[in-house]
Amino acid sequence: MNVINLTNGVIDGIVIDPSAIRSFKLNEPAKYVTTWFPGSGSAFVLLMNNDTYNGLSEEKRAWIDAVASDELSRGGGATYDKVAGAGLKLA
Structure with missing residues (x-):
């Protein structure tokens, strides 16, 4: 894991x-946190095989269908932001 490598100086x-x-x-x-760097560039998605869904x-x-909505996406984003804020506060 990268945390071990950060601790022992293998990575900076x-x-x-x-x-x-x-x-x-x-x-x-970690000794420092840079906050200006753009957030995660990776998307988080929930997917289901179409044939499985149709079956x-x-x-x-x-x-x-009732839960796969914009509301689920917005709720996930809000939670992600909350956890990120807590991480910065901890750091």
């Missing part, structure tokens, strides 16, 4: 979103 830094600070305990070995009963497809 890690470029990662601040939401990972607490998860990977980056606040322990579900109407009831199960309705359950998925």
Whole structure:
């Protein structure tokens, strides 16, 4: 793991979103945090194979359709921002 390499000096830094600070305990070995760097460039998605979805009963497809919405995306983004803020505060 990069945290071990950061601790023992094999690497000098890690470029990662601040939401990972607490998860990977980056606040322990890191001496500095740069906050101007753009956030994560990787997308987080939930996917399902179309054939699998089509093979579900109407009831199960309705359950998925009910939660697979913009609201789920906005809620995930808000949680991600909250965790990132907590990571920066910890650092």
